[in-house]
Amino acid sequence: AQSVTQLGSHVSVSEGALVLLRCNYSSSVPPYLFWYVQYPNQGLQLLLKYTSAATLVKGINGFEAEFKKSETSFHLTKPSAHMRDAAEYFCAVSDTGTASKLTFGTGTRLQVTL
């Protein structure tokens, strides 16, 4: 069975500061990994995905994530936070056999302060 663990249910950063949201995965097969963002009262929107190509993945809105097999991690980063980045972020995993069946983490709420 696959799972992801998101460390920190709440993260607060100042505008312009580095954003780092942590995700560790557990999978018995090479995983596909995803980050989704959820703005208030909206559905989830895909930020980026890793599907066994390049280990550094660039997504929308300036976010990127690096797949590190040795650390079983897929942390999400952004060099400079904007107020509009305030949202809930979910890491998710699927196996390569049923790539569309996602298992989500519990989410990290990002707060951006002035």
Add this chain to the structure above:
Amino acid sequence: EAGVAQSPRYKIIEKRQSVAFWCNPISGHATLYWYQQILGQGPKLLIQFQNNGVVDDSQLPKDRFSAERLKGVDSTLKIQPAKLEDSAVYLCASSLVPGTSGANVLTFGAGSRLTVL
């Protein structure tokens, strides 16, 4: 392109009542999912359809939840009778058929928020 449509957006019912949620996926997306998102938790898959057939309903509480996708397009999720712990956002998502390029990208609707009193 139009997104995944869901209705109603909000529903408040009393326990033991019934409720139904509707979803219209993106045109051409053969795979449809219903997820349950309880406050403070990540979405949990309830049921997955491919066209009008069920692929996975292992986490669907079948004593009270049912779902159908009769013509392989729209889908309805029903809860009867509702319990307090069913209070959640019910998210519908769709994707291309597995094995198709881009099939691992799910597009989500805005969700239907259920409050059971």
